[in-house]
Amino acid sequence: MDADDVAEDLYRLPPVQFTAARDAQVVEAKRAGDAAAARRIAAFHKPTLAAWVSNLLARQKEEAGQLLELAEALREAHRTLDPEQFRTLSHQQHAVIAGLARQAGGLARQAGQPVSPSVLHEVEQILRAVLADPEVAEQWATGRLTKVPAVCPDFPGTSPLAQVSKKDAEPEEPAPAPPSEKALDAAEEKRRARLKDAMKAATEAAAEASRRDDGVRRAEEEHE
Template identity: 95%
Template sequence: MDADDVAEDLYRLPPVQFTAARNAQVVEAKRAGDAAAARRIAAFHKPTLAAWVSNLLARQKEEAGQLLELAEALREAHRTLDPGQFRTLSHQQHAVIAGLARQAGGLARQAGQPVSPSVLHEVEQILRAVLADPEVAERWATGRLTKVPAVSTDFPGTSPLAQVSKRDAEPEEPTPAPAREKAPDAAEEKRRARLKDAMKAATEAAAEASRRDDDVRRAEEEHEQATARRSAADERVALLTDRLGEAEEERRTAAEAADEAAVRVRDAAREQKAARRKAASASRAVERLSGGGSSR
């Protein structure tokens, strides 16, 4: 049994189906006598809902390639300290992340698993981490991410250690620069340091702006959902109001019929009483006549 093939199938499943399917594959591997595969499969972690949604997107090769290319371009711009390119790519980053997150939500719906705005927010966090961290990008590209990685606003290859490594690679005995040229070099280094700090601050500010955009978008979605619920409630109230009107009309009709029936009952009772009096009077007359005939 190929554990990688099993993983490919497992991580396509919605998270609610993952554990049972994984355990079944472990049992199958043990039955086949493949203890190593069974151990590997048993170690597969169930993905969070947001990770699973992002994995759906990672399997869309064109969209995944677009994000990975943007990530490399951002890191290259950061390494070369190109503020113009970095600013342009940062703006592009926000649009790409928002668009891909919406597309991921659509893929989840197509798979029968609609997701909430909060889950889509976590998906955007994952995509930002993919842009900032090549290791996260590599894991995400496999379609087997299991949780939301920590988001970094810095980019690899820009640490002081990396700069030291570059200096170590230079010739051991560089030509000494004249003393009068040291000042411009120091000023340039300070400028580059300030530029790097400014770019990092811009990245953090852009990330914060993106988060605020997310907050606004979630609030708008929640407002739309609440408005839809209110509309449904209004329709229900209107329906019940119509039914209440019909019931009240039926009640009025029934009340009128009851009043008319009560009048008929009273009339019938009067007629009954009169008929009984008439019958009693006739009976007495018969008795009087009968009694008078027998005396003669």
């Protein structure tokens, strides 16, 4: 028995069905004489409702890929942009997260599991963690997240302003004059272009997600 295949099936189930299904798979593995698989399956943790909803979104390959691309670009921006630019991007990323969370809520409804605004708020927290933490992003991309990760406001570590201050404090010789916009090197321009493209793609994905969610709502209302 392949424990990874079992995990793929288990984490697609609504949380209320998870424990019973997992225990049944453990029994099946033991019956087949596969003690190692039985131990692995028994160690699978039941996801919270918010984690399960976010996992539904992770399985939407196009939207998930755009969010992961945006995450990488924003983490790079956090290291390179000035505080004002990063605050502007942070405002934009909140709109992207809200749109994707709405889509996740629509997917949950389609799966027969409507969720409350408080759960969607936790889904947004998960998506913020995906943007901020590459390890969370990697785990979320598997579709097997089990709980809402802890995340600091915006991004972990020092702020861009603190990074600049530390850098300026290190050299003992006089600091060079700040470069003008024209003096930005090719690598900086490339980073900015990449970030712009990632933000545009993610924003479009969030808008499309909202449109699809509105369509699902109208269809449900007409059906009712």
